[in-house]
Each structure stands twice: as C-alpha cells, then as structure tokens.
Amino acid sequence: MIGAAADVLRVGNASGFYGDRASAVREMLEGGELDVLTGDYLAELTMLILGRDRLRDPCLGYARTFLRQMEDCLALALDRGVRVVVNAGGVNPAGLASALRELAERSGTPARIAHVEGDDLLPRATELGLGQPIAANAYLGAWGIAACLRAGADVVVTGRVTDASLVVGPAVAHFDWQRSEFDRIAGAMAAGHVLECGAQATGGNYAFFTELAESADLTRPGFPIAELHPDGSSVITKHPGTGGAVTVGTVTAQLVYEVAGPRYAGPDAVLRLDSVELTPQGTDRVRISGVRGEAPPPTLKVSLNSLGGFRNEMGFVLTGLEVEAKAELVRSQLESWLPARPRELRWTLSRLDRPDAPTQEQASALLRCVARDPDPAKVGRAFSGTAVELALAGYPGACLTGVPGEGTPYGVFTAAYVDAALVPHVAVLPDGSREDIPPAPVTEELKDVAEDSADPPGPEREEVRRVPLGLVAGARSGDKGGDAHIGVWVRTAAAWDWLARTLTVAELRRLLPESAELPVRRYLFPNLRAVNFVVEGILGEGAAAQARFDPQAKGLGEWLRSRHLDIPTRLLAPLDPGGEAGA
Template sequence: MPTTNGLSNGHGDARGTRPVRIANCSGGQMEPGWQMRKQASLGPVDFITGDWLAENNIAQEAAAMDAGKGEGFKKNCWEALQLSMDVIAERRIKVIVNGGGLGPQNMARRCQELIDSKGYDLTVAYVSGDNIVDRVRSSLKEHGKLPDSFQDGSGNNHRDAKFTADEVLASTAYIGARAIVKGLENGADIIICGRVADAAPIMGAAWWWYGWSDTDYDRLAGAFLAGHIIECSAYASGSNFSGFNRFPLETFIDSGFPIAEVEKDGSCVITKHEGTGGMVTEETVKCQLVYEIQGNVYLNSDVKALLDDAEIKQEGKDRVRVSGIKGRPPPPTTKLAIFFQGGYEAQNLANFAGYSSRRKHKLYEAQIRGRLDEMGLTKQFDILEFQMVGNARDNPRNMFESTTYSRIFAQAKIPEPLSALKLLLADNTQQKPSGLHWAQDMRTADPKTFYVYYPAIMPQDEIEEAVHLLEEGGKTKQSFAVTRPPAYEDLEERESYDTQNPAALDSFGPTVSMPLGNIVIGRSGDKGPNVNCGLFTDRAEVWEWLRSFLTLEQMKQLVGQDWKDQFRIERVEFPKLMAVHFVIYGILGRGVSSSTLLDNRGKGFTDYIRAKHVDVPEKLLQWAWEEHDDL
C-alpha cells in the first residue's frame, strides 16, 4: 500500500530493497509527546521508536501501582501516541516503544481503544516476559535468597541479598528484539514494550525489514550500534555535546532528533530531518557511541558487539556513516534489575557568602553533628554527609561568585530522624555561622521515599518471552512465544590496558598548562554504580599524545580527591575513532536514586575531567580551542 511520504513502510517491494529509515523520538521519561509527532510529520520515515525507561523509572511505576495511582506505563509515551496516531495511520509508519514499563498490556489496550474510536487500520501488540518480580519475591520468601542462577556482575551467587520479599518493588530482565521481530512478522503496526534493551526497538525494526537470521551477528551488531546511537534522542544530533562551545549557541537551542538509515549489511547513516536544529557530525556521533558502553565489547541479549574497528565518517551535511562493527553470539545471561525500598532521604540546602567559606562549612557541620549526638539521633542515620558545593572566587565581581552552598544529604530507614534534622536546623537558626542564608524552598528537607537499584544478571534461557496481538475491543487475538538465541558465547574477562608502545611524553617538546577540554571532547554516563568516560580527538597528531598521556594511572590522578582505593578502573582504546575509554567501578556509590552524589548519573564526569589543567605540548596548540565563559 503506497504512503503519502513516498515510503511503503514494509508493505510491497520497498522492504529490504533500500535502507530502512528509523526515527527516534525519546530518550527518557520526560521527553514530551509532541516530539513523536514531529518525527512522524517532518519527513519520510518507516519506523518511529522511543525509549522512555531508565532504571529508576521502573521503581517509580511500581510504587505508583502499589498505591493505586498508576497503570505501569509512562504517561509521556501514551501522550506521544495520542498526539501522533492520526499521522501514524495516514502514513503507515510502524511504531515500537519501550514506554509500557510495568504495564505494556495496559498501554496497548489504551491504543486499541483510540484506534477503535477513530476507525484506524492499525494492529497493536505488546511484549511480555521481562517482568519477573513474582519469581524474585517467591524465591526470597521461600528460600531467603535469590534463585541460585541469578548472579552479580562478578559472577558471585546472591546468597546475601540485603532485602526481603516484602521490600522488593520490581524486578525486570533486559530482553532484546526477538519479540519485536515476531510481532512485526505477524502484522503488528504498533508494539508496546516494557524493559527491552534501549536499542532493541531499532534493532527489531532493521532485523525484520531485512529478514535477517538470528545468527547474522555482524548485521545485528551494526543495528545494535545504530540503536545505541539514536536511542538517547537528540544526544546524537547536538544535545549534551561537549564541543558545543566552538559553534554558535543558536545551533543547539532546539536540536532535531536523529534518524538511522540502517543498511542491509548492518552499517548505517545517522541523520535528521532537514531544517531542524542541532547538527549531526562525526563528533556528535562519536560522543554518543562512547556513551554508557562497557568497553570495547558491548553486550546485548541478541548479540555481542565488538567495537574495536568501529569507524565514523562524515558523508555530507548532517549525514554520518557508522561501520566496522563486528558481532558475536550473545552471552548466556542478561542484565537483571531488582528494585527495593531503601527507606527515606532528605537534602538540606544552605548558602554561605564569601569570606572564609571553608571554615564556615566546618563550623556548621560541627554544630549540627554535635546537636544530633546530644539528641541520640546520629546512629539512626544510614547516611549523613555534609557536602560543600563550589568555591568562592577570590575578589568576587558579584554575589553569585562569592556564594557556595552546603548540602546535607541524609538517609534513614524511617522518616523521623530526617524530620528531626530539619527541625534541628531551624532551632539552630540564631546560632548559625556568619554569612549563612537559606533558600526560599525548603521542601527538599522533608523526608521522601527512595528506591535502591540492585544490578544483577540472570540466564536468558529462564526468560519466557512472548508478543501478544490485540483485536478490536482490546482482547488478545493471538500470542506468540519467542525462542531464545540459538547459541551463546560465555562472558570473557573485560579487557583493560595502557597503550602499547607509548611515545615518551618529553618527546613532544615544550608544554603549556591548559584544560584538557581545550584539545579533546567526549561523554560520560552511568552503568549502575559505575561511570563510563570516553575522550577523543579528531587529529592523528593529538591522538599520538592522548593515547600516551591518558593512562590508567593518569585518569586516577585526574579524578583527584574523588578517587578512593576501593574503586576499580578499566581502560581500552578505539584507534579508528582516536578515542580512549574508561569505566570506573563504584564511583557512583549505590547509583541512580540512592547515590549521595550531586551528579548521581555521571553525566558531568567527562566535563569535570576536561576541566583539569594538564601539560599539553605547544606544537599541538594549533588544534586547541578556547574555553568560553560569558560571565
């Protein structure tokens, strides 16, 4: 059936004969629904995908459902489908989203109601199998531990899990694209997923489009990387771009969202709709490729992607080719997320002005800790940290430059100690150090529940995955079980190394001290309690220095006072990208919602490292750029 956008979207002769155009419209739970309509309306696409889930979102939906206040799916995803359904139906665009969360069947039925009321010719399906909370709770209740086959990332059995069945909010396994492909094979137009891997909707679209085998590992791995690059929406097309300071600010005010044109061999071109903001360049795509990966081997439940020979080349304006990805059979296990109730937490924020700021912070902490000891409250806190944020500038030009703030971060099993802390701070008002002033809004000081993310892995063969097609009225018309991967490849020890045959740093000649960010860019993110950091250049001359300079030990030095001996660090290189990649284990504490850090998802880590002054060879300064600060 022909379409108004000139594509047949899998119907007729076009499927498999040209690259499939997959537009992503969301990279997180707050992404507005109208971005889906833009991606559907601004130009020809075959598929629209969307990623609305992250670890903490699942716990939020579970708590809302337990309180009778939710249906398990992300409301912004449902809003997107409501706003876009007419265009989807008119242009015959297929849609795959993971915004179903813990209630993909509920969102699918909502879609069916809308389709029925408007008379659209669309088939809706949803995916099941990722939600295994009943099994987790049952094992904890009956045996006091998780199933023996569940392991942590180090391969140790979870015999000492520090939560009970009653505390578990949710547990989801990361499944891949197999159910998506099965749904498309059986006529689905809209597929609602729960906790599929972030790249799975894009993988599934390309897999079905070309009719690949589940052993076409190189092709699957290429589609996996295409999905990885576009699943964070505008991150590939100008947003969160650490090299933004070299371009007009207007470029990034409203970045268009990316499109992956996936080809039959699994390579792809990353682009965006013509006329939208932002930009698609080698640098923006490289930044996203090195974001939240595990190293040079990137794992997925359908394929293992080897990134060592990845290549990224500009093909034209806003068109970047990604190739060189190799695939291997997937591991026998997949990522498992368990969420449990962690208790209560609060943040008490206060500002300090100017002179002798560090001594003021020390006095403030001593006062509060002394009062808590007197009241017998200290031992009731699981965590009580006093953090000084910022540094007062010498000879400040304005009040903001003179201000630092105190962040008291506290967690406890019950809310009463946190409420007592807030009252204590109020009682201490007239005994405060000089220059202290509070923010107007003190709601962060009130106790609120928080959830703990417990990362684990489980065998893929224990997952019962299926896709379910609905009929008019919202009842299930057909269900199709999904087979597991035909072969597995065991997880090997992760590579970590300093560069081979490094150049002597003194061979580069005289140096000048400047921010590392003047000569390299990159991106970082979270992997549970760990942070990943990729840094790269686009000049071979700079690469020779960067790979020799940025060693494992040098990264520890750059982390500075935030480094702790219990952390572990890994390093690999991507020579064709001229990139060095690190994973630092444990630096985010318990990670996500239960981390005590301001940057609890590691998004700012790379720019922190780039702000460090290092000795850069003078002969490389022709490729350096300046840091811009308009204050």
C-alpha cells in the same frame, strides 16, 4: 518487509527518556520519510519511578506521556505508513497496549496494537534469588518486536528491552535476518545505540557545541534517523531543515556514551565497538560500517530497583572569611543537636567562593548535609527542623537554601544476571495470539577485553602549554548503577596518539580527585580515537540514591575537560566545526 524499499529501512527516534520533547513524535512524522519511529522512555531511574507508580495503582507503570503523544499522532502515523516501536510499556506493557487499543477504538483509528512481555520477573524474584525489589526486569532482545511487526502490528509496545532492540527488531523483520547473523545484528545495535538518546546524536549535550554552533542551529536540535542496509551498515542522518547537526563527532560522542569495554553485550549479539568505522557522507550524514558481532552471552541482565530508605537534605550558605571554620561549627552543632542520629550523614563543602569577590554570591560557599535512614522519622523534621534551629545560634551570616520538610524515599539500583532460558519472552500479536520467543540458540560466555593497564611510553619532549583538556578532547559521561562511565575522544590521528599515551588511569585519578581511591578501568577504541573509563562506585547505590550532587554523572566528563594538563602546542590549532579532521 516494513518499508517501501527492500534495500533500506529508515528508522527514526522521537524520545531519549521519559520526559523528552513531547512534540517530537509529530515533528518526526511530518518532517520527512520514515518507515519506523522508535522511542526510548526507560532508564534505571525510570524503572524505579514506574515501579512506584504500579505500587500505587496496578493499572499504571507505563509512560503516560507516550499515550498522550498517540492521542495526537496515532492517526497521523497510520496515514503516513509509519510503524511505531517503543519501550514505553515500562513495567506494565500489557496495560499500555490495552490503553492504546481503547484509544484507537475511541478515535476510530484502525490501529493494530501488539506488545512484548516476559521481562517482568518481580513475581519470581525470590525464586530466582533476586531479593525483594519493587521492580525486577530482564533486558529482552529484538525477536519479540520482530514477531509483532511480521504479524502486521502498527504499534509495538515493550517493557524492558535493551535500548538498541528498538532498532534491531525492525531491521530483523524487514531484512529477514537470521539469529546467527551476528555482524548484521551488531551493525543494527550500533545504529540503535546512536539513536537511543535522541538529540544527543544531533548536537545535544555535545562537547564542542560552540564550534558546531558556527554552522548549525542548536536552538532546537532535530531527532536522529538511521538508514539501515541489508548488510547491517547504516547512515545516521536527520530530517532536512531541522536544527542541530550530524557529524562524525556527534556520532562518536553517542557511541562512547555509557559503555564499558569494546565488547558491548546484548541478548541477541555482542557488538564489537572497536570494529566500528565512521565515515562522513556529506552534510548531516555519517556512515557506520565495518561492524563485527559475536554470539550473545547465555545470561540476561536484570534491572533491580529497591527502596533504600528515606533521605533529606539541607544546605547552608557560608559567606566571606573562615569558611572552613564555619563549616566545622555547623557540623558539630547539627550532629550534637539531633535528637536521633540518622544512619548516614554526608557532608559536602563546595568552595564556590573567591577572595575579594565583587558580589556576595561569589563570596559564598555551599555546605550540604544529606541524611539517610530506613526510618523516615529520623530524616524528617527531626533533621531539617534542627538545621533551622541553628539559624541564630551558629556561624555569622547564617543562611539556608531551603525550608524544613519531610524526608522522601530513595531508590537503589543493582544489576543481576539470570539464565536466559529461565526468562519468558512473549510476543502478544495484534489478534491477541501469543508467540513464544526462544532464547538465543547459540551463546558464548562473554569474553572480557582486558582493560588497558600497560604503562605507555613517556611523552616526547616538545613544546607544551598547560591548558584545559577540553581544548583538544570531547567527553560524554553517564551512569550505570553505582558506576560512572566517561568516554573521551579526539578528532585527529596526532591527538589520538597523544591521548592514548597521556590520559592513563593514574592521570585520570589526578585530574579527578574524587576517583583517586576508587577502582578505575580504562579501555581503548582506536577506530573512534576514543578512550573509555569506568569509575566504580562513585555514584554509591545508583542515581536514585543521589549520592552526588550530579547523581547520574552527566557532568563528570565536562569536569574532566575543564582540568588543566600539559598539551603539545601542535595539537592546539583550530579544527573544523564538524570534527572531520583526519590529519
């Protein structure tokens, strides 16, 4: 048992990404009661960054910010009796664990450090048919974390585990769950998915933030806590007196974030997102219950990060009249003047200008040209210098947004899947002994829940107004490789009936023309009054390749909310800021 009480385990979060609020660890340790403090430092792009760090120095490859946080707070965590579980080990968890032991010895803090390894498949990439990436990491599960905690670890460092495993592992160790208890494991997965992005569960990045601000201070949102129970249910909350808010709306927003269909697969269980039930339990308290789980698939997902080549970018400001003609002149000049054409030249014209504008900026459009090539010379000053040479020979009012510079390397993310039996999963315990974690004993091939492609019944004849979707619907979006995920939810039963009938794949393509020629999948989550879309390929080769100006699709959902369509006037009445309406 980890915490003081057998019937509840209080797990907090202090990081949602590499670069999150550095003071959050101290804030969470000092802000109230906790049994475990977790931190998620990894994302697809982060693995590329850490992989490149390791190429430069084999001793690196972990999140150095966490080490600095422990310099400040390791003794505090031990004094408070709080276990720390993080994936800050990146591509070198053993290196971070060693650095933490040195820190503990240097500071006279008797911390017991453990780590989980086995996810790094780079040495076996060719053998496993994974190509020649610079980082290849399998998503491990929770049982290695649990083994470390059962052995008395104060700090557990992992590499690439699933984000939810940081919460599932402590729950397994505390409640002594068995590997076949899929409903309970899936319940902890749901709580872990809510916690993993930190303040996104307490009002950060929240679609209805202006409503929330009427009753909550959003200046500095607190970080979330999950109170886990033996049956796998949980209550999401935060420390008293911290900023932000926890509502059904904020929890829903995080549950639909970066997921595809109703089956959310992990290495220890499959979480049925369509079973999740949310219930408000007072101020800043939302209960997650009813969660069902299934056996995990027999394969593990592998994150592959490779160097895709080199890129450079130049921007041209086009002011006033004849913007389209000016853009065409720039394009024809640059492409004909280049001494060697890069493999890819991608042009984007953003019509930010408007007629008879009161300021010069409002009268201007932005033309961007992105060059990519395996040869850095083709996208270096040969490219950017040529763009500058157009300054006195091109369109009237020529203005560039940057200066000439060399190209920079960019990464490509791809996902692969390998038999779980081929991936070692090892818990390195505080005494240095090693415990092999076997793969899941019971697995099932992942059954895809069919996307919702049926033509819904036509809308009823009623009074409508043509207004932005965001007046009735929230959204949160993000990236998975080259795909974008957009979760859209509403807050009443009447709005859900309308949303499910109206926001079809065809309507999404109309509202977001950039998706018109791409494969789009739609899934329904009636319990959450949410619909999720997967737009395949809109991010090209992934966030690191920067195919779009918003390479991680974080603003895609807000663009969707800003688009106008016919909405029944009966749905446009104001709702309470907490989003708890049930009518």
